[in-house]
Amino acid sequence: MKRSVFLGTLAAAGLVAGVASAQTLADVQARGELNCGTSTGLAGFSFPDANGEWQGFDVAICRAVAAAVLGDATAVSFTPLTTQTRFTALASGEVDVLARNTTWTFSRDVDLQFEFTGVNYYDGQGFMASRELGVSSALELDGATVCIQTGTTTELNLADYFASNNMSYEPVPIETNAEAQQQYLAGACDVYTTDASGLAATRATFEDPSAHVVLPEIISKEPLGPLVRHGDSQWGDVVRWTLNAMIAAEELGITSANVTDMASAAGDNPEINRLLGTEGELGAMLGLENDWAVNVISQVGNYGEVFERFIGESTPIGLARGLNAQWTDGGLLYSPPFR
Amino acid sequence: MATMTDPPSEGFRISQLIYDTRYRSITIQVVAFILIMAGLVWLVDNTIHNLSVLGKDFNFGFLGQRSGYDINQRLVEYSNNSTHGRAALVGILNTLLVAVLGCITATVLGVIAGVLRLSNNWVISKLMTVYVEGFRNIPLLLWIIVIFAVMTEGTPQPRDFREGGTASMIAFESVAVSNRGIYIPNIVFTRSLGGNETAEVDGATQVVPAAAPVDWFLVLALIVGGVFVARFIERKATATQEATGVRPPGTFWKKLGVIVLPTLILFVILGATLDVPRIGGFNFTGGIQLRNSLIALWFALSLYTGAFIAEIVRGGILAVSKGQTEAAFALGLRPSRTMNLVILPQAMRVIIPPLISQYLNLTKNSSLAIAVGYMDVRSTLGGITINQTGRELEGMLLLGLFYLVTSLVISGALNLYNNSVKLKER
Numbered sequence: 001m002k003r004s005v006f007l008g009t010l011a012a013a014g015l016v017a018g019v020a021s022a023q024t025l026a027d028v029q030a031r032g033e034l035n036c037g038t039s040t041g042l043a044g045f046s047f048p049d050a051n052g053e054w055q056g057f058d059v060a061i062c063r064a065v066a067a068a069v070l071g072d073a074t075a076v077s078f079t080p081l082t083t084q085t086r087f088t089a090l091a092s093g094e095v096d097v098l099a100r101n102t103t104w105t106f107s108r109d110v111d112l113q114f115e116f117t118g119v120n121y122y123d124g125q126g127f128m129a130s131r132e133l134g135v136s137s138a139l140e141l142d143g144a145t146v147c148i149q150t151g152t153t154t155e156l157n158l159a160d161y162f163a164s165n166n167m168s169y170e171p172v173p174i175e176t177n178a179e180a181q182q183q184y185l186a187g188a189c190d191v192y193t194t195d196a197s198g199l200a201a202t203r204a205t206f207e208d209p210s211a212h213v214v215l216p217e218i219i220s221k222e223p224l225g226p227l228v229r230h231g232d233s234q235w236g237d238v239v240r241w242t243l244n245a246m247i248a249a250e251e252l253g254i255t256s257a258n259v260t261d262m263a264s265a266a267g268d269n270p271e272i273n274r275l276l277g278t279e280g281e282l283g284a285m286l287g288l289e290n291d292w293a294v295n296v297i298s299q300v301g302n303y304g305e306v307f308e309r310f311i312g313e314s315t316p317i318g319l320a321r322g323l324n325a326q327w328t329d330g331g332l333l334y335s336p337p338f339r
Numbered sequence: 340m341a342t343m344t345d346p347p348s349e350g351f352r353i354s355q356l357i358y359d360t361r362y363r364s365i366t367i368q369v370v371a372f373i374l375i376m377a378g379l380v381w382l383v384d385n386t387i388h389n390l391s392v393l394g395k396d397f398n399f400g401f402l403g404q405r406s407g408y409d410i411n412q413r414l415v416e417y418s419n420n421s422t423h424g425r426a427a428l429v430g431i432l433n434t435l436l437v438a439v440l441g442c443i444t445a446t447v448l449g450v451i452a453g454v455l456r457l458s459n460n461w462v463i464s465k466l467m468t469v470y471v472e473g474f475r476n477i478p479l480l481l482w483i484i485v486i487f488a489v490m491t492e493g494t495p496q497p498r499d500f501r502e503g504g505t506a507s508m509i510a511f512e513s514v515a516v517s518n519r520g521i522y523i524p525n526i527v528f529t530r531s532l533g534g535n536e537t538a539e540v541d542g543a544t545q546v547v548p549a550a551a552p553v554d555w556f557l558v559l560a561l562i563v564g565g566v567f568v569a570r571f572i573e574r575k576a577t578a579t580q581e582a583t584g585v586r587p588p589g590t591f592w593k594k595l596g597v598i599v600l601p602t603l604i605l606f607v608i609l610g611a612t613l614d615v616p617r618i619g620g621f622n623f624t625g626g627i628q629l630r631n632s633l634i635a636l637w638f639a640l641s642l643y644t645g646a647f648i649a650e651i652v653r654g655g656i657l658a659v660s661k662g663q664t665e666a667a668f669a670l671g672l673r674p675s676r677t678m679n680l681v682i683l684p685q686a687m688r689v690i691i692p693p694l695i696s697q698y699l700n701l702t703k704n705s706s707l708a709i710a711v712g713y714m715d716v717r718s719t720l721g722g723i724t725i726n727q728t729g730r731e732l733e734g735m736l737l738l739g740l741f742y743l744v745t746s747l748v749i750s751g752a753l754n755l756y757n758n759s760v761k762l763k764e765r
Contacts, residue, residue: 107727108729151727159409182491183491
């Protein structure tokens with residue numbers, strides 16, 4: 001009997017594993033809709049707006065890919081995923097692309113068999129504490145109770161940071177950002193740690209953001225980016241070059257306002273012409289329409305526009321471009337040439 | 340039919356497999372068996388195929404790798420340098436802890452509520468009806484979250500316990516109820532058998548009290564020994580009473596004495612002191628912390644399962660013929676003794692089998708720990724480990740195996756008990 005139960009479990013797991021197809025692009029085109037995994041809610045990055053439409057900096061990646069592949073930025077079906085469910089959902093084929101502030105690490109890329117298609121936000125892990133606590137540095141946190149989202153690199157960085165500084169802490173594992181916020185505000189933990197962008201986004205939603213302080217220490221590198229399943233290079237290329245198109249568009253001065261103009265006829269700059277499909281066949285090489293990048297920029301916007309709209313300094317979240325400025329402005333954003 | 344002549348002996352024909360009742364049932368079983376096996380083979384093959392498409396192999400080597408994450412509630416030594424296997428063990432012990440605590444309190448609650456629901460006192464029986472129906476008909480997950488939310492939002496933060504804060508400790512400044520859990524004093528020893536460290540305090544060398552497992556093992560051994568001696572005293576007293584009609588005076592105190600006195604003496608020898616929680620830095624230090632997640636899960640599981648057990652107990656009591664109660668009353672037994680000596684022992688035979696499945700439910704329901712961040716085996720092995728190593732299939736198989744083995748052990752043990760108390764037919 002035990003044996004049959006064992007086999008039954010194996011069988012159920014086998015069914016869940018599903019069919020991971022290698023023709024994601026064809027599947028998405030046939031379906032007419034992109035399945036995209038996002039977070040369960042993080043202000044500025046992925047959140048449902050007043051009309052119930054998903055919006056945000058990470059969501060924009062999904063919309064851009066949909067615009068590139070299907071010509072329609074609204075043809076996306078969003079699946080909100082927690083930190084624990086995200087990789088299983090992507091590996092099993094439930095979502096085609098995961099755009100969910102996920103850190104690019106060696107083991108995720110190599111061992112978990114995913115392919116990161118670039119970095120859409122250069123981040124680092126920080127700490128937020130109540131101003132009342134009077135803490136000015138993360139090195140004063142010995143003995144603190146720390147809220148963390150489980151199943152994240154944050155969890156591992158935290159363990160490493162406290163161990164290397166000979167400090168002790170009490171972890172409070174939490175499933176989603178919303179729960180963490182509730183626990184933190186109730187005082188069930190002294191400190192909340194996650195990516196600095198996430199801290200800024202979370203703090204912006206507080207009743208009194210000034211009562212909380214983000215500590216100066218950034219204890220890790222967290223390059224966040226969209227990822228796809230390993231083994232389907234064509235689909236990986238589509239997502240990678242969609243992101244690159246948004247970054248290159250900002251560098252080349254193409255915005256959602258002037259893209260239709262610029263795409264109507266070939267201009268003086270050959271790279272703009274190639275990107276917008278007025279010269280060459282870049283779109284066809286990707287297996288897309290030649291005006292794929294025009295759709296992305298006109299419907300979603302270039303990188304800078306998306307940044308300003310959702311998380312930039314004019315928004316309540318108020319993140320500066322910092323590392324996420326163009327390389328020409330001293331940042332790390334650097335798209336390979338469209339050639 | 341005796342007059343029927345022997346059927347002509349013909350050879351076996353294939354059609355007999357379907358039309359001959361002697362072979363038909365075998366045919367059906369063989370076909371069904373082949374179909375089931377084919378289904379299984381297809382599923383296993385599908386799994387292996389999909390794993391190879393994903394480029395994943397199937398091995399349990401990850402259990403020996405460094406885990407890299409910390410766990411707040413540990414019953415055994417564990418740090419982020421320990422292995423994933425060790426993390427799974429910590430989770431398993433946490434699951435078993437909440438399951439054992441839950442089973443005990445659920446049983447106590449259930450028996451009390453079940454008996455009281457049959458009370459002639461209208462208020463009490465209706466109160467118990469409200470409890471049973473309320474907890475039985477609302478999902479367990481909601482209760483866990485409600486209790487957790489009440490404990491987190493309704494209790495003061497540790498920093499409120501500081502000088503001039505709004506909260507204060509209860510029970511002679513020894514117990515603190517905070518929104519991170521309840522801190523209670525712990526017993527530690529200044530002459531621990533496991534050895535004590537010393538520390539310099541204000542220039543003088545002081546012994547740091549500690550508690551080694553061997554200390555508590557000794558205490559446990561003395562208590563168990565005391566119970567055995569107490570039972571011996573009890574038997575002797577009963578024998579004297581049966582022989583002479585007079586029970587030796589002070590039997591109860593003697594029994595209490597042999598259990599308590601040696602333990603107290605041992606405590607003095609080991610130099611037991613109380614380690615009272617004190618507010619310091621961010622949190623309380625010292626004492627034992629019962630985390631909110633544990634308390635919420637434990638309470639919710641006990642109250643929920645207790646409601647089911649109450650109904651089982653009530654059914655068991657009602658199954659005992661009313662004549663038994665009347666006969667006991669006729670003998671002059673008071674209602675409480677009637678219940679304890681006559682009704683409950685007979686009701687147990689009806690209660691035990693369904694009780695087993697309630698214990699199994701409670702153990703498996705403890706995996707809802709995820710809702711409050713209690714680090715049970717589903718959160719460590721089935722959560723963080725799977726997420727960090729990407730070994731979903733292996734992790735889930737191990738998890739399933741653990742729950743299966745635990746459930747089989749629980750039901751096996753209780754079946755043994757059931758066999759010992761069930762009606763013996765001779």
